[in-house]
Amino acid sequence: MELTDMDWRDIPSLAALRAFEAAARLNSFSAAARELNVTHAAIAQHVRALEDQFGQALMERVGRKMATTAAGRRLAQDLGEGFGIIAAGVRTLSQARADRPIAISATQNFAENWLAPRLAGFWKAHPDLPVTIAPDNAVVDLRRDGFDLAIRYGQGRWPGLEARLLTRAHRIVVAHPDVAARLPVDYSATSPKAIHALTDFAWLPEPTDMEMFTWLRALGAEPETMQITRLEANGLVLAAVRSGAGITRQPLAVVQRDLDDGRLVALLEEPESEIAYYSVHNPATISPQARVFLTWLHRAS
Structure with a gap:
């Protein structure tokens, strides 16, 4: 027309x-x-x-x-x-x-390791509500880009949007059980010197973890002397660590299922902070279907 x-x-x-x-x-x-x-x-x-x-x-x-x-x-x-x-x-x-399907934006790491494994539960409860997930580490404009809601990592403050705490995102050091078994018998994850027992192992950083070196130095380690291998995608990192290739530092929410199922074990855990994963949406435009998904999402967290 x-x-x-x-x-x-x-x-x-x-x-x-x-x-x-x-x-x-x-x-x-x-x-x-x-x-x-x-x-x-x-x-x-x-x-x-x-x-x-x-x-x-x-x-x-x-x-x-x-x-x-x-x-x-x-x-x-x-x-x-x-x-x-x-x-x-x-x-x-x-x-x-x-x-149209409920459109969700989430980081690739969170979408692959936290959200996707839980979707079967949503579809079982709501088989008539289709969902699409766009895994992207970039921050999207929900209205402009046509998303109903997003999962964001931060302190929960995004002007003009309603943010609800979904799950804590403090980081945890994990490894395959066989790797953990090679630690000294007197190793204690609560000891201030525990990090030194880990420096002889290969480390595989989570690609977006820009603070790992600072964190290691604060604990008394020397990252320059450690065996550190960087992979382009966190899916590759987790696959390698699950196979026993080394140690990684990840958001707890990302590896929680691995811990629950025994594929990985916790070696060190950071204290909780206000940094977390939040569900974010525009309260003025959220559809009834998206609100159903949002309610389920928080019950599943």
Whole structure:
């Protein structure tokens, strides 16, 4: 459909047109006021403003009710058709959004290791609600990029969005049980010197862990003397560590299932902090389907 230029200077206030359409349809300023949740005086003022602009009466009192004049009836009919087209367009767009899958943005690490393994539980409970997950480490604009919600890593403060704590993200050092078994018998994860017992093993950093070297130095280790191998993707890191290739430092949420299932064991754990994974959404635009997913997500955390 070809769009035509619109000169809004020729069109009265939309609030006034809306007030008049309701008054004309209901033959009552009071009924229009109740429908639009405004005062009787506001409706009357809007109608008078339109009459002043057009230079002719649009409504008149007939007995105890208001009725449209001939000019008012023509305007009311056109407005009814126009507002009807607008309403139809809004319903079509809303229905299209309701019919599409729930769109979620999450970091690749979190999507692969925390979210994806839990999705079967959601689909079992809600088989009629499709979900799409976009694993991307970049921070997306939810409205512009068409996402219903996102899982973000941080302190829970994103202006204009509602953030709810999903799961803590303090880091933990983990290894395959066979690697852990090679630690000295007097090794204790609670000892301040425990990190030194780990420096002889190969370390595989989580790719986005930019603080690992600082953390190691703070514990008295010398990263420059350690065997550290960097891999491009955390999926590769975890696969290698699960096979016994070395040690890694990961967010607890990412390796929790590995710990629960015994594929990995904890060697050192950092104290909890305000840094965590949060569900983030725009409260003004979240769809009913996305809200169902959000409720399930927090129950599954």
